[in-house]
Amino acid sequence: MDPSRKRAIRLTVALTAALLLASALVYTSFSAGRDELTASQLLHQAVPGKSYILAGTVISQQRDGSALLFRVRDPKLHVSVPVRYTGIIPDPFAVGRGVLVTVQKQGSDTQFVGEQDSLTTKCPSKYQAAAGSKY
Amino acid sequence: MALVGRALLILGLGVSVYGIGASLYGALQGGQRWVDSGRRAVYALAGVMTLAFVILEAAFLRSDFSFNVVAGHSSTTTPTFYKATAAWSSQEGSLLLWVWLLSLWSSLILFLTRRKVREIAPYATAVLLGFATFFGSLTAFFANPFATTANPPSEGAGLNPLLRHASMMFHPPMLYSGYTLLAIPFAFAIGALITRRLNSEWIQVTRRFALAAWLFLGIGILLGARWSYTELGWGGYWAWDPVENAALMPWLCCTAFIHSIMIQEKRGMLKVWNASLILASGTLAVLGTFLVRSGILDSIHAFGASTLGVPFVILLGVMVTGSVALIIWRRADLRSDSQLDSLLSREAVFLFQNLVLVGMTFVIFWVTFFPLISEALTGTKVSVGPPAFRPFIVPLALVLVLLSGVGPLIAWRRVTAANLRRSFAFPVAAGLVALVVLLLVGGVSKRPFALAMFCLGTFVIASVGQELWRGVRARRAMTRDPVPRAFLQLIRRNRRRYGGYIVHAGLAVLLIGVAASSSFQHSHDVVLRPGQQAVVDGYRITYVRPIARATAEKISFGAVLDVAKGGRHVQTLTTTRGFYPAQDPTLGVVGRFFNGEEESQVGLRAGLTKDIWTVISPDLTPIQPLINQGDQVFLKAMSAAAALPPAQARAQITNLFAARDAAIGALADRWVRHPWAAEFLLIVSPLVTWIWLGAIVIAIGGLIALWPVPVLARRRATSAYAARLARELA
Numbered sequence: 001m002d003p004s005r006k007r008a009i010r011l012t013v014a015l016t017a018a019l020l021l022a023s024a025l026v027y028t029s030f031s032a033g034r035d036e037l038t039a040s041q042l043l044h045q046a047v048p049g050k051s052y053i054l055a056g057t058v059i060s061q062q063r064d065g066s067a068l069l070f071r072v073r074d075p076k077l078h079v080s081v082p083v084r085y086t087g088i089i090p091d092p093f094a095v096g097r098g099v100l101v102t103v104q105k106q107g108s109d110t111q112f113v114g115e116q117d118s119l120t121t122k123c124p125s126k127y128q129a130a131a132g133s134k135y
Numbered sequence: 136m137a138l139v140g141r142a143l144l145i146l147g148l149g150v151s152v153y154g155i156g157a158s159l160y161g162a163l164q165g166g167q168r169w170v171d172s173g174r175r176a177v178y179a180l181a182g183v184m185t186l187a188f189v190i191l192e193a194a195f196l197r198s199d200f201s202f203n204v205v206a207g208h209s210s211t212t213t214p215t216f217y218k219a220t221a222a223w224s225s226q227e228g229s230l231l232l233w234v235w236l237l238s239l240w241s242s243l244i245l246f247l248t249r250r251k252v253r254e255i256a257p258y259a260t261a262v263l264l265g266f267a268t269f270f271g272s273l274t275a276f277f278a279n280p281f282a283t284t285a286n287p288p289s290e291g292a293g294l295n296p297l298l299r300h301a302s303m304m305f306h307p308p309m310l311y312s313g314y315t316l317l318a319i320p321f322a323f324a325i326g327a328l329i330t331r332r333l334n335s336e337w338i339q340v341t342r343r344f345a346l347a348a349w350l351f352l353g354i355g356i357l358l359g360a361r362w363s364y365t366e367l368g369w370g371g372y373w374a375w376d377p378v379e380n381a382a383l384m385p386w387l388c389c390t391a392f393i394h395s396i397m398i399q400e401k402r403g404m405l406k407v408w409n410a411s412l413i414l415a416s417g418t419l420a421v422l423g424t425f426l427v428r429s430g431i432l433d434s435i436h437a438f439g440a441s442t443l444g445v446p447f448v449i450l451l452g453v454m455v456t457g458s459v460a461l462i463i464w465r466r467a468d469l470r471s472d473s474q475l476d477s478l479l480s481r482e483a484v485f486l487f488q489n490l491v492l493v494g495m496t497f498v499i500f501w502v503t504f505f506p507l508i509s510e511a512l513t514g515t516k517v518s519v520g521p522p523a524f525r526p527f528i529v530p531l532a533l534v535l536v537l538l539s540g541v542g543p544l545i546a547w548r549r550v551t552a553a554n555l556r557r558s559f560a561f562p563v564a565a566g567l568v569a570l571v572v573l574l575l576v577g578g579v580s581k582r583p584f585a586l587a588m589f590c591l592g593t594f595v596i597a598s599v600g601q602e603l604w605r606g607v608r609a610r611r612a613m614t615r616d617p618v619p620r621a622f623l624q625l626i627r628r629n630r631r632r633y634g635g636y637i638v639h640a641g642l643a644v645l646l647i648g649v650a651a652s653s654s655f656q657h658s659h660d661v662v663l664r665p666g667q668q669a670v671v672d673g674y675r676i677t678y679v680r681p682i683a684r685a686t687a688e689k690i691s692f693g694a695v696l697d698v699a700k701g702g703r704h705v706q707t708l709t710t711t712r713g714f715y716p717a718q719d720p721t722l723g724v725v726g727r728f729f730n731g732e733e734e735s736q737v738g739l740r741a742g743l744t745k746d747i748w749t750v751i752s753p754d755l756t757p758i759q760p761l762i763n764q765g766d767q768v769f770l771k772a773m774s775a776a777a778a779l780p781p782a783q784a785r786a787q788i789t790n791l792f793a794a795r796d797a798a799i800g801a802l803a804d805r806w807v808r809h810p811w812a813a814e815f816l817l818i819v820s821p822l823v824t825w826i827w828l829g830a831i832v833i834a835i836g837g838l839i840a841l842w843p844v845p846v847l848a849r850r851r852a853t854s855a856y857a858a859r860l861a862r863e864l865a
Contacts, residue, residue: 003474014490021527025498028526029505033517036506041515053518062722063729063762066754088660088752088816091297091368094732095717100518117660120520122376 036100039074039081042112046105051115054081054103058095072099085114090121098122136190137202140281143187147234148275150180151268155261162257170257174245177260180267181238188222188235191280195222201287204228204280210293212688220304221294227280229307233424234270236308237263237315240344244319248340255337258326259319266318269450277443296689296715296734300366302358310359310382313352314420317385319344320392321417324410328461333468335400338409343841345393345413348420350837352386357830368712368735368750370658370818372826373649375521380503381423384496388416391492394542398482401547403472407462408489410469414458419496421451426503477549484545488538491531498527529584533591536646539639540595543602558601565597566590578655588650595643599636606633626839634840638833645829651822652746658818662754665694665810672819674747675699681810682709683803689713690728690799692753692806694813696738708738710751710815723766724773724795725802729755741824748818757811758802765798 036055037045046052056072059080063069066086073080083103093099102118154176161169191204195218200206208228209221222228241263248256274280298304320341327337359379360372373379392412398405425447462469475483502523509517544558570590573579579586603622606629610621626633657672668677677697684691693711697704717731738749755762769791776787 018494021494021497025501025527029502029509029519029523030517032523033505033509033519036516036518038516055516055518060719061730063726063755064759066756088369088814089733091366091733091735095719122378 038079039072040079041074042081042103043079046112048105048107051102051104053100054083054112055098055100056080057098058093061093061095072101082111083114084111085119087114087116087119090119092121093119136194136199137281137283140187140190141275141279143183143190144271144275144279144281147180147183147187147238148268148271150176150183151264151271154180154264155268158257158260158264162254162261167253170253170260173257173260173264174249177238177241177245177264177267180264181235181242184231184235184238187281188231191222191228191231192219195219198291199287200289200291201283202280203282203284206284206288206291208292208294210291213291213294214299216301217294217299217304222280223307223311224294224298225280227274227278227282229311230270230274230278231280232308232311233315234267234274236311237267237270237318240312240315240319241267244323244341244344252323252326252332252336252340254330255323255326255332258329259322262322262325263318266322269446273443273446277446292718293688293715296713296732297366299734300362303362303366306355306358306362309351309355310423313348313350313355313382314385314424316344316348316351317389317413317417317420320348320413321420324413324417325457325461328410328465331465331468333406333410333465335396335403338396338399342393342396343843345389345396345416346837346841348416349386349389349393350834350841352382352389353830353837354834356382356386357827361827364748364823365737365739366735368737368816370748370750370816370820372823375502375524377503378427380499381426384499384503385416385419385423387492387496387499388412388419391489391496392416394485395489398485402482404475404482405486406469406471407466410462411458412489412493414454414462415496418451418454418458421447421454425451479545479550479555481542481545481547484538484542488535488542491535491538495528495531495535498524498531532646533584533587536588536591536595536643539642540591540598543636543639544598558598561601562594562598566594569593582654585650585654588646592643592647592650596640599640599643602636603633630842630844631840634836634838634842637836637839639836641829641832641834641836643829644832645826648822648825648827648829652820652826656818656820658816660814660816662812662814664812669815669817671747671817672745673700674705674819676747676749676815676817678813678815679707681807681813682711683806684711685796685799685803687796689715690803691736692751692803692813693736694738694751694815696749696815698740698747706740706747708740708747708749709736710738710749711736712751712753723762724769724791725765725798726762728799729762743824744821746818746820746823748820750816752814752816753806754811754813758805761802761805769795 034053036053039054039056042052042054054072056074059071059073061068061070064084068085068089069082070085071080071082083101085101099122100120102115103112104115106113154173156173157169157176158173161167161171161173191202193199194202194205195209196215198205198209198211198213198218204222204225204227208225209218213221223232241260245256245260245263252259320338323337323341327333356379359382363374364370364372392409395405395409395412399409425444475486477483502519505519505523506516509515540562544562546554567590570586573586573589579589603625606625607618607621610616610625611618614621614624616624659669659671661669663669663678665678665680668675670676675698677699679695679697682693682695684693691711691713693709696708696710698706698708713734713736714729715732715734717727719727719730722730735750738751740747772791772794773788776784776791778784779787
């Protein structure tokens with residue numbers, strides 16, 4: 001076979017494979033993903049009984065026996081929501097860290113209840129600035 | 136001393152800017168003296184940055200809390216080892232570490248190449264000093280490690296308890312060495328593209344640095360994984376966290392590069408690809424630093440509020456556009472000298488392996504950034520976790536392992552049927568035997584990806600073993616050395632090749648460990664009282680007795696666990712959870728101990744076949760009323776003390792702190808004397824130890840490949856080659 005034709009075929013196969021991979025990746029990203037809500041979005045959208053992923057920064061925490069009470073703040077607006085959580089608390093959990101937690105609104109209560117063991121904390125990288133600093 | 140440190144940062148910045156000017160002027164005007172002066176500027180920068188880093192280290196060791204960074208990340212009670220390493224636990228200190236390491240590695244390469252690549256070196260010097268200027272500016276103007284306070288506190292905040300782990304202390308210098316070492320081939324590639332010196336010369340002088348970058352990055356990643364496993368209290372070693380991915384992406388790209396440069400060196404092919412790969416690796420190294428610095432991982436909005444985000448975006452923009460423009464500009468000079476002869480050849484395998492590695496990098500890049508992309512497009516962040524990675528990374532990893540076994544067996548240029556039979560018979564048979572045995576064992580067949588990884592891993596180990604054995608046999612035929620000596624001589628004489636093979640075997644061992652531990656893990660979350668037990672994967676784990684310890688630094692509650700199997704004692708494990716007081720003064724005196732950082736001490740029995748991993752999560756409900764009561768009592772007492780004259784108030788507060796320590800001790804005592812139920816996470820994972828063993832094998836292989844060939848051996852090889860060439864010409 002003509003070498004240039006051979007190269008063209010190889011390029012077409014490679015590009016097709018890359019395109020298929022990219023399409024599958026985009027599709028999987030959307031289908032496997034769930035919306036993360038900020039505190040302000042949660043306050044506006046939450047209806048009782050439905051679960052949501054809340055994302056934000058922990059601004060305060062308090063132990064209440066087996067439960068952990070903490071507030072998660074919207075990074076954009078100065079709005080925060082209280083969460084009552086029971087279950088395994090990841091070691092990196094602390095004030096100033098980014099967290100994801102699946103929560104539900106219960107009745108007309110303003111406090112959200114975290115689903116058991118749904119709390120994940122972003123890696124406590126040593127390179128991050130101290131909580132409250134400008135970086 | 137802080138003033139001296141700040142002056143050194145400014146001096147370093149001045150030296151860097153001068154060095155860029157001198158190097159470029161020398162390169163453009165052909166003035167060797169200016170080029171030499173530019174190179175010496177790099178040496179000077181290394182000296183200046185070393186002094187600056189020594190000053191910062193001394194401040195940490197002296198607990199000089201007038202330095203903001205020391206007050207924020209160390210304390211008088213911090214052990215000396217952690218004081219010394221706390222310097223890079225801060226943003227400011229780690230940026231200084233970046234510049235310091237960059238200056239050291241740059242000095243080393245420029246010293247080694249002072250009589251080589253004369254056309255490329257000045258441009259490479261300018262690029263390296265450009266990085267130094269960027270990071271030097273960040274430390275001098277945005278994140279100054281020598282910032283001080285007029286009223287230093289009497290005690291520092293201390294090092295984050297989670298970071299008090301030996302592997303975490305070496306993790307940042309390893310990663311930063313990797314990142315800064317990647318800047319070197321990046322800079323020389325830029326120099327080669329500018330000067331059109333695009334043969335393999337720039338690759339030969341920087342290859343060892345790319346390999347060192349790969350090794351350091353790999354060690355850094357594994358140290359981070361080990362820390363996650365033994366310190367973070369969730370029982371895993373990899374979470375696809377963006378911070379982890381930030382280091383993995385340049386490592387994957389660099390792995391592709393150190394393979395594909397062999398094709399350019401041997402066949403003069405893939406010049407565009409190699410230049411693109413190293414430019415991408417260098418850019419990803421900066422992206423890695425950017426990801427953990429800018430706040431962009433939290434949200435696009437957090438990025439907007441970050442001081443470091445915009446400078447990083449500008450740098451990355453310059454790197455990407457500059458790299459793409461240079462490659463397009465020099466595309467005519469980057470044409471391959473030869474073509475791929477066959478898809479059944481070592482160069483084709485390397486190419487496929489490169490595509491797999493780049494594919495993995497792209498997947499990780501996309502999924503890591505997808506929440507931000509979705510937020511930018513739709514205004515709502517989409518959460519994607521490990522499930523989004525697995526459908527792509529697992530099959531790609533399988534193909535990668537297969538190719539890492541095929542690569543050492545297949546010949547360059549074109550393979551024959553006889554060659555295939557001779558090389559593949561034993562490794563393929565080994566893989567098939569593994570398949571049959573595993574199918575007979577039962578249970579494994581339900582996990583097809585794990586089964587495939589076990590078989591392919593066996594194939595790789597067999598192929599590497601076969602190649603080593605053939606080499607030893609050939610060597611013995613020549614020298615009649617005993618097997619161990621022949622083995623050592625074989626590796627010593629071809630370190631790059633056999634070091635690489637050992638790395639492949641280590642990778643197979645590591646990925647077998649990953650496949651086994653992720654597919655066959657048994658995890659139980661149970662609540663136990665002393666005397667109660669739980670059974671996990673056949674192991675009977677009994678909560679024997681509670682333990683507790685209270686100090687001014689922390690209070691920890693723990694448990695002694697007995698592990699038994701089949702009625703036989705296996706191991707006694709101890710796990711604790713430490714509560715460090717919060718710094719928030721609005722919290723109660725006692726309550727703040729339970730509202731600060733928490734840290735788990737894992738009870739771990741690591742074995743060659745199974746790890747038993749335990750962690751405790753104490754329920755504080757029974758002591759919550761006591762904590763609240765204590766807070767109220769101390770609040771009243773503190774208020775009363777504040778109303779006293781200053782001298783009496785100080786004495787009273789000292790007494791109150793002693794009473795607080797006694798109260799904390801009483802809480803610890805209560806946990807031991809009147810124990811209540813606690814929650815435990817109990818995990819039994821197979822072959823986790825293989826991951827660490829595989830990593831050690833990879834590191835050994837990497838070191839062998841990296842180790843310089845002795846001068847005498849190199850001369851011998853060169854003279855033997857010259858003699859053979861002369862004979863052939865004659």
